[in-house]
Amino acid sequence: MARQHSADGTLVRMVGIEKSYGRVRALDGVDFTVREREIVGLLGDNGAGKSTLIKVLSGAVPATGGAIYVRGEKASIRSTTDAIGYGIETIYQDSALVTQLSIARNLFLGREPIKGPRLLNRLDHERMNRVAGELLRRVGISKNIPPTTPIGSLSGGERQAVAIARAMYFDSDLIILDEPTNNLGVAETQGVLSFVRNARDSGHSCIFIAHNIHHVFQVVDRIVVMRRGRVVADDIDPKTSSVEAVERVITGMTEAGVHA
Amino acid sequence: MENRSLIARLTARPELGPFVLLLAELVVFWSINPEFLSPLNISNTLSFTVELGLIALAMTLLMTSGEFDLSVGSVFGFAPVLMWTLFNAGVTSLGLAFVVALVVAALIGFANGWFVTRVRISSFLVTLGMLLVVRGTALFITDGFPQRTWSAGGHWLAEVLVGDFYVGPFRLYMSLFWFILFALLLGYVLTGTKAGNWIQAAGGNANAARARGVKVDRVKVALFMLSATLAGFAGIISSIRTSAANPNSGQGYELEVIAMVVIGGTALTGGRGTIIGTVLGVLILRVMRNGIVLIGVPGLAYNIFIGAIILGMMTLHSFLDRRHQGAN
Ligand SMILES: Nc1ncnc2c1ncn2[C@@H]1O[C@H](COP(=O)(O)OP(=O)(O)O)[C@@H](O)[C@H]1O
Numbered sequence: 299m300a301r302q303h304s305a306d307g308t309l310v311r312m313v314g315i316e317k318s319y320g321r322v323r324a325l326d327g328v329d330f331t332v333r334e335r336e337i338v339g340l341l342g343d344n345g346a347g348k349s350t351l352i353k354v355l356s357g358a359v360p361a362t363g364g365a366i367y368v369r370g371e372k373a374s375i376r377s378t379t380d381a382i383g384y385g386i387e388t389i390y391q392d393s394a395l396v397t398q399l400s401i402a403r404n405l406f407l408g409r410e411p412i413k414g415p416r417l418l419n420r421l422d423h424e425r426m427n428r429v430a431g432e433l434l435r436r437v438g439i440s441k442n443i444p445p446t447t448p449i450g451s452l453s454g455g456e457r458q459a460v461a462i463a464r465a466m467y468f469d470s471d472l473i474i475l476d477e478p479t480n481n482l483g484v485a486e487t488q489g490v491l492s493f494v495r496n497a498r499d500s501g502h503s504c505i506f507i508a509h510n511i512h513h514v515f516q517v518v519d520r521i522v523v524m525r526r527g528r529v530v531a532d533d534i535d536p537k538t539s540s541v542e543a544v545e546r547v548i549t550g551m552t553e554a555g556v557h558a
Numbered sequence: 559m560e561n562r563s564l565i566a567r568l569t570a571r572p573e574l575g576p577f578v579l580l581l582a583e584l585v586v587f588w589s590i591n592p593e594f595l596s597p598l599n600i601s602n603t604l605s606f607t608v609e610l611g612l613i614a615l616a617m618t619l620l621m622t623s624g625e626f627d628l629s630v631g632s633v634f635g636f637a638p639v640l641m642w643t644l645f646n647a648g649v650t651s652l653g654l655a656f657v658v659a660l661v662v663a664a665l666i667g668f669a670n671g672w673f674v675t676r677v678r679i680s681s682f683l684v685t686l687g688m689l690l691v692v693r694g695t696a697l698f699i700t701d702g703f704p705q706r707t708w709s710a711g712g713h714w715l716a717e718v719l720v721g722d723f724y725v726g727p728f729r730l731y732m733s734l735f736w737f738i739l740f741a742l743l744l745g746y747v748l749t750g751t752k753a754g755n756w757i758q759a760a761g762g763n764a765n766a767a768r769a770r771g772v773k774v775d776r777v778k779v780a781l782f783m784l785s786a787t788l789a790g791f792a793g794i795i796s797s798i799r800t801s802a803a804n805p806n807s808g809q810g811y812e813l814e815v816i817a818m819v820v821i822g823g824t825a826l827t828g829g830r831g832t833i834i835g836t837v838l839g840v841l842i843l844r845v846m847r848n849g850i851v852l853i854g855v856p857g858l859a860y861n862i863f864i865g866a867i868i869l870g871m872m873t874l875h876s877f878l879d880r881r882h883q884g885a886n
Pocket residue numbers: 319322323324342343344345346347348349350351
């Protein structure tokens with residue numbers, strides 16, 4: 299399912315990324331990589347530049363310097379649509395879905411299957427609903443939610459599951475989640491964490507940003523820490539590090555970083 | 559069990575409220591004056607209904623995409639004036655004048671769409687400006703006088719647009735056929751096609767739609783063109799039916815049409831629209847206009863009822879919306 303592999307298994311490499319908002323240097327020469335089939339946890343205090351970094355990667359804001367390589371080739375990402383074209387999809391808590399439309403209609407938005415003569419432009423409802431149903435099961439939505447349900451009547455976690463399902467179905471290689479567990483209850487949070495694991499298990503990479511370090515520890519393969527627009531640690535293994543040690547890196551009490 | 563889920567599904571539909579209201583109107587008017595349901599009155603009511611109705615159908619799609627069009631009343635007056643001016647001046651045949659009038663109407667719609675999507679001015683301001691420009695143009699080229707229209711029927715265009723025929727005791731007009739055709743066509747477009755999915759997404763969350771590659775601006779421009787073209791078409795039908803092309807005709811239609819659409823359950827803010835609801839909304843207002851005259855209420859009181867219906871229906875829709883959200 300994955301497209302052509304790069305030699306060293308690197309999916310996305312960001313080099314020397316800079317971004318200034320007026321006089322604020324939100325990103326100050328950031329190097330950041332994501333490998334294939336890897337969940338990277340991106341941590342850092344408020345204002346560290348995490349959201350700005352992934353916005354640059356997803357085409358939402360233009361960088362003022364640096365380069366992005368996708369599967370070893372230089373990529374030019376100027377819009378969300380460009381990013382999706384490179385297989386990079388960002389899941390926002392609600393802004394990326396149309397609440398009035400059904401789950402199935404959202405899943406296929408912009409890539410609707412047509413049935414019969416092209417002139418009639420007829421939606422293949424049957425196929426849309428069937429695929430949507432299968433996908434909902436695959437990301438692990440436990441409740442039996444019909445694919446014709448409007449997004450507006452789903453919970454926050456379920457909405458993100460739909461967005462993740464959509465990214466998986468359309469072969470996004472990299473799925474980015476910026477604070478997906480904010481405002482979610484305990485069960486919902488566990489749901490989102492398991493959607494992320496399922497996505498990795500079926501061959502996708504993820505960038506996972508969360509305030510709650512414990513959530514990050516539960517799901518990621520590698521932790522990257524940012525502080526004041528710079529990466530201060532980029533190879534922390536959650537299996538061999540402690541939450542406390544990582545917290546010290548985030549707040550700047552340990553400059554050297556934590557080694558596996 | 560089967561039954562209950564059917565009822566539950568019916569009550570969840572936004573068209574239920576308007577449907578009940580229409581039934582209530584019919585029963586009340588009929589019980590006060592049985593003439594109300596006479597074939598003659600039904601035929602008459604239907605013939606007037608379709609002209610505003612055609613505009614309302616296009617407006618439903620436009621509003622679902624998150625925009626609306628205040629210039630439809632002006633285009634309704636302008637298109638027939640242009641057609642008859644061209645014909646009377648001997649510039650073109652009637653058939654060609656008809657085509658030219660529709661093309662010009664479509665261009666007016668294109669201009670609306672261009673200002674809204676490219677210059678990023680709200681559709682309220684753009685179409686308010688266009689309302690004045692188009693009405694002013696109609697008054698200017700006619701010096702404010704109605705255009706002479708020929709009265710002899712029999713021209714193929716008159717037959718196709720407003721020719722009449724009997725079905726049993728009911729005298730029906732071709733215009734009704736056009737209304738039904740467009741209702742079926744646009745209903746299919748909105749719910750059954752990829753284009754319909756784009757229309758709803760454009761009005762529901764334009765940024766999310768754009769991110770998925772939906773051509774939001776193109777959808778909106780096309781719908782502005784549809785709205786203006788159908789308004790011109792309806793104006794031409796009206797001018798042939800009444801044998802008059804008055805540069806003042808269609809004034810205030812924009813608000814009545816928008817009222818019809820929202821009463822039917824289409825959201826003014828976009829994202830949700832229903833052609834069935836609009837057909838019901840059209841009938842509700844037309845039956846009300848006809849019915850209150852027939853039971854002896856002065857026609858001048860019409861707006862009181864329309865206003866009350868709008869407020870009542872909006873309250874109902876908002877209540878049902880909240881209950882629906884609250885259930886989950
Ligand atoms: N749109 C913006 N305009 C001006 N400054 C911004 C904007 N977005 C972010 N910033 C600034 O950039 C820095 C990094 O912000 P952000 O990337 O949102 O951090 P994080 O997601 O790690 O909390 C902060 O100082 C923030 O105030």
